[in-house]
Amino acid sequence: MSTPVLDVRGLAYAYPDGHQALFGVDLHVHRGERVALLGPNGAGKTTLVLHLNGILAAGAGSVSVSGLPVTKPNVQEVRRRVGIVFQDPDDQLFMPSVRDDVAFGPANLGLRGEALERRVREALDKVGMVDFADRPPHHLSFGQRRRVAVATVLAMEPEILVLDEPSSNLDPASRRELAEILRGLDVTVLMVTHDLPYAFELCPRSVVLSDGVVVADGATYDVLTDDALMSAHRLELPFGFDPRTIGSPSAG
Amino acid sequence: MGAGHGHKLHYHGHSVVHRAPAHLKVASLLVFMLVVVATSRTWFPVFGVYLALLVAVIAASKVPPLYIVKRMVVEVPFVVFALLMPFVATGPRVDVLGLSLAEDGLLAAWGLLAKGTLGVVASLTLAATTEPRDLLAGLERLRVPHQLVQILGFMIRYLDVVTEEMRRMRVARESRGFSARSVRHWPVVARSAGALFIRSYERGERVHLAMLSRGYTGSLTPGATTPGATNATPTTAAPSSTTPGNHA
Known part of the structure; x- marks a missing residue:
């Protein structure tokens, strides 16, 4: 296979206070894949995500993005390649208008004028928010803010889109709209989530992280139907949801 | 959230005052305030002129006066302080409605009230006629x-x-x-x-x-x-x- 978009090898990390969050994580994501990263609270999912674009530096092991190692000198390019959508859109959207916010990333990459304007419009178009370009983010609904947050990252034309709990706090309609948007994107996706039906719907492959190590990596259907694995790592399907009754690979 | 459009202090409109460039409005407010503060508080008629100017601008902006008045509550602590001054100040006393008040205190209270009120009204007018983001752009243009x-x-x-x-x-x-x-x-x-x-x-x-x-x-x-x-x-x-x- 070609160079993986995301190549994490033996990644270990301890926080400055001594708490160790990751104990040798291996993860490879190839172009065009949509992968769900599952795991209970405190499994180290967020810590792993913060390594992917060099916010945190690996204690041991390495992270490469399309062959480019995540190190200090490469950090700017790595952050262009890895687009992270954080859980709370209010953390991500800080400019007085949606347009300025979407322009923030590409402007940091050096885009100006017409090229910047076009990049902003394309990104907003992908999430169906073009009509809201001049609105202040805090006047949008939560679902709209989440979509704008996705656009702010898409505007940087990342090679991999990393979403932290994309479905949290969304009503079912917004949740479905976001799923449609994500499915329509031609980009590699790594989705951190507790929302197992959402993972099943969107991601053909799932990786389970527990206590700082990868404990399972395979087809989402197989992971969700492995009862022993699920209960060993505090993963539970919501009431009434059974992948078996839906059937295997539906996501595409 | 149910937040309306624009900020709570902003009154949507398209008047001359609304359309005026933000940096001009900010600079005007600053100059106006410096002049007001520098004016001696005993030049009573001059404050009338200032007030008339403000009222004219508010009229031109088509912001309802009540809109401004309601938002003047921020001034209340200063009003309370000003009202106390005639009682706590020392010096020659005058009798007003059977109360013995300090002359200096009365004058100081007047000065505080007049200048404070003009400042609050002028600032509220700026806020009512300028979108926050335009205000920022205006400050930027003023080389802040x-x-x-x-x-x-x-x-x-x-x-x-x-x-x-x-x-x-x-x-x-x-x-x-x-x-x-x-x-x-x-x-x-x-x-x-x-x-x-x-x-x-x-x-x-x-x-x-x-x-x-x-x-x-x-x-x-x-x-x-x-x-x-x-x-x-x-x-x-x-x-x-x-x-x-x-x-x-």
Whole structure:
């Protein structure tokens, strides 16, 4: 296979206070894949995500993005390649208008004028928010803010889109709209989530992280139907949801 | 959230005053305030002229006077202080309605009230006729240091978020049977304020992380990411209609 978009090898990390969050994580994501990263609270999912674009530096092991190692000198390019959508859109959207916010990333990459304007419009178009370009983010609904947050990252034309709990706090309609948007994107996706039906719907492959190590990596259907694995790592399907009754690979 | 359009202080309109460039309005307000403050408080008629100027601008802006009056509550603490002055000041006394008041105190109270009120009304007029983002762009054009404008921009952006968080915390407190009725309850309110401070601080860190993740390197490139600057051309570049005189 070609160079993986995301190549994490033996990644270990301890926080400055001594708490160790990751104990040798291996993860490879190839172009065009949509992968769900599952795991209970405190499994180290967020810590792993913060390594992917060099916010945190690996204690041991390495992270490469399309062959480019995540190190200090490469950090700017790595952050262009890895687009992270954080859980709370209010953390991500800080400019007085949606347009300025979407322009923030590409402007940091050096885009100006017409090229910047076009990049902003394309990104907003992908999430169906073009009509809201001049609105202040805090006047949008939560679902709209989440979509704008996705656009702010898409505007940087990342090679991999990393979403932290994309479905949290969304009503079912917004949740479905976001799923449609994500499915329509031609980009590699790594989705951190507790929302197992959402993972099943969107991601053909799932990786389970527990206590700082990868404990399972395979087809989402197989992971969700492995009862022993699920209960060993505090993963539970919501009431009434059974992948078996839906059937295997539906996501595409 | 149910927030309306625009800020609570902003009154949507398309008058001459609304369309005037923000930097001109800010500069006018500043000059007006300096002149008012520098005016001796015994030149009573001059304050009448100032007031007339302000009223004329408000009339031109088509902002309902009641809209401004309602928002003048921020001045209340100063009014209370001003009203106390004639009682606490020393010096020659005069009798007003059977009360013995200090002459100096009366004059000081008048000065404080007149200048304060003019300042509050002028500022409210600026706020009512200028969108926050235009205000930022105006400050930028006045060469206010970039960092300060950025800080103001963040403040405007997160004011609603923090207010909403504060409201949620209050609702959660009250849902557990608490309401701040007396001084004895203040420690609880203080602890909430502390928690709010920490939460805001942590949010600041998360915002910073999110900015770093989008390639922020410590310098906000002017022109492209300045709040209000990218969009300055289509919506805010109104015909630079001449605003009368040095007032906002």
